[in-house]
Amino acid sequence: MKKIILFASLAFSINAFAQVPSYVPNNGLVGYWPFTGNANDESGNSHNGTVNGATLTTDRFGNTSSAYNFTGTTNDITLANSQTLVNGSFTVSAWCTIDVLSPSNYDAVLIGQFNGQISNDRKWLFGYRSISSQRGISYYFCDNSGSFLSNAYTLNWLPQVSTWYHITWIFTSANSIETYVNGILHSTVSLTLRNFNNAASTILTKIGNGIDIGSFAQLPWNGKIDDVGIWNRVLTQQEIQNLYNANICYQNVTVTDTLVINTGITGFNPITYKNTIKVYPNPTNDHITIDNGNISNLTGYQIKITNSLSQQVFQSGITQQQFYVDLSTWTGNGIYFVHIIDAQGNTIDIKKIVLQ
Template identity: 35%
Template sequence: MKNIFFILLFFSATAFTQVNLSKGLKAYYPFTGNANDASGNKNNPSFNNATLTKDRFGNANSAYHFNGINNYIQIPNSPSLNFANQITLAVWVRPTGFYYDICHANSIISKGTADYYPGNYALRYDDALFTDGKGCSGDLLKDSLHLNFRGTGTTQKTYTPYIKKNQWYSVIYTNDGTTARLYVDCELKYTVNFKETFTNKDDLFFGRTNDSFFPFWTNADIDDIRIYDRAVNEKEIVALCKEALKKDTIKPITLTKEIPLEKRNNQLVKQIAVEHDSISVTLYDNGDIDGDSVTLIYNDKIITTHQRLSDKPITFTLKVEPGQSRNELVMYAENLGSIPPNTALMIIYDGKKRYELNISSTKNSNGVVAFTLKE
C-alpha cells in the first residue's frame, strides 16, 4: 500500500507562520561524538577540552560536560558568526553547579570581550536579576537558589521558577531587531526593547567568556547549540523546545474492522538511510492549525487513525528492517483542514541524528517517507 510519512511546506496566497529550522542557521552543534558545526558553515572549534557525556535522551557521547573550572570550547571568529540586528541563540543545558567567584555568572554562549559591549552576544545564567545587578559587588556567591537564564538583551526583573541543578532546560533567546525575548522550556520569560547589532571581532566561546578577569566558567552539560542570523518564530520555538518534553508514544492499533481508504498515488518525499533499527518520529501541524486529520500507515499496516495535527507532538517508534525490506511510512489525509492541503512537520531521530521534513497530503496523493538500514 503506500510509502512513507509526512510534513509540509504549505503554500497559500495568505502568508502564515512556517517551521523551517534550517533557514538562517549559521552554526549548529549537535555534539554527536564531537564538537563540529553541522550547519555547513564550517564553524568548527579550534580548542575543546570539554568531556563527552549523555544527552537529555540518555544517549552516550552526545552532549558535552563543562567542569566549571577550565573546560571550554572556542570557535574562531568568522563572517557567518556576525549578524546585523537579528539573532537567535538556542541551547539545551543541564546546570550541574554554579560559578562562585566575585561575579556569579555562568556563561553558556559568549562572543565578544568584556560584558555586553556593543556588538557582543551572550547567553548565561546568574543571580543578577534577583540581586538587582549586585552579583558583581565582589562577594562570592552565597545564594544559589535564585538564578535565572538571561540573554544579551535582558529584563531587570527576576522570574520563576528559578534554576535547579541537574535538570535539563531548553533556553532560547531571540532578537528581531527591536525586541529581545527569552524562552525557557517553551515559556516566554521576558520581553524587552533592545536594539543592537551582533557583530564583533572576537571568537565564539562555549562554557566561558573571552575575559580572563571575568571568565564566568560554566559547570553544566550542554547540548544542541543553534545560532541563527534571524529571530525564529513562535512555531519554530515550539519545535525546538518541545523535543525532549515527555511525550505519549502512540502504539500500533488492532483493527476490529477494516477502515476504508481511498486508493491514492504515493508521493515519495524523502528516502533516509538510518543507522539504528529503531527510530523515533514526531509529528506537528505545519503552518496554521486548521483541523488537519490523518491516518498513518507503515508497511501497509495502519498504526494510528484519526490523529488531529496540532502544535502538540504526536510521537511513535518505527522498527526499520534490514536488507531490501520495505520501510515506508505513509500519511493519508482524512481531510484537508480549512486551508488545503493537509500539512505536517515531521521530526525524525535516528539515535542522535535529527531529520526535519515538510510533507503534504491531498485527496489525490499521500505523502511518503522511506527508510533503509545502513549495513
C-alpha cells in the same frame, strides 16, 4: 513464506547520519551543533568547534557521547569563522543543565561572542545568573561604541540542578531581547543599543564560557550543553516549540518481538512521551499489526511505510487504534521504513523493517 523482521533504532538510527533534523528550521540557520560525538557544525557553514577541556557525556535521552559537559573552570568550545555568525536580528537555542547554583555569586555563560577587551566592536553573552537575589537567565550586550550598554536577567526562575531545559534567546532589530524556557515565552525586555553590527576580526564565539565585559573575569558554565543552534533571524514561537517538543530519534531500544515508536516528548528526568506506537509481531509470515495507542493524542498524525526506493506501500491517517496490514500487496523482499508524521507534516520518527 514471507517473513518480516523488525529492527529498532539500533539497526537504523537517525543519529547515524550527520545532517540537520527536519524539526530544525533551515531558513536563516547559520550554525547547528548537535554534539553527536564531536563539535562539528552540521549546518554546512563550517563553524566547527575546537574543544578545550569539555568532555563528551550523555544527552537528555541517556545516549553516550551526545552532549558536552563543562566543569565550571576554563572549559569551552571555540567556534571557527565566528565573526560571520550573526549580523542584526538573531536567535540562539540550546539544551542545557545547570549543575551548580552556588556560591551565591555565580555568573555563567552558555554561549557568547566577545574578544575580552573594551573596544569599538559589539559583544553579546547569554547565560545564567545567580547573584544574591538575582536569579535568572542572563544576557549582556556591548554595542559598536564599546560601551557596556545593557545587561539583565529574567526574574523568578530558579532551575532545578542537573535538569535539562531548552532555552532560547532572540535579539530583534527593534533592540529587544526575548527569552523562552521549554518553548514558552519567559520575558521580553527593550534594549538601548546604538549600533550592533559588524563584529571585529578579533572576535571569538565560545560555547560554555565567556569573559565579563567589565572585569574580564571568566564566566564558565557548569553543566551539560547540547543541540546548540544559531539563526540570523527571529524564530517564530511555533518554531521554538517545535525545537522543544521534537522527538529526536536518538533512542536506542532493543526489542525482540515489537517495534516501539515513541511520539511527543512531554517531560525529561525521566523521559515521558505523549504516546507509544507498536508494530508487531516479529517475525511474522503474512501480516503486521500497528497499535497506535491512545489516538486522542495523535490528532492529525499519519503513518506511512515506504520501500528502499521511496515507493509508498502503506499510508493512513491515525484515526483508529489498530491497523492490520496484509503483506501480500507489498513490493517484495527488502528494507521498508515506517514513518510517523505529525499534524504539521513533520516526520518525527522513522524505523526500519525488513521483509524476507
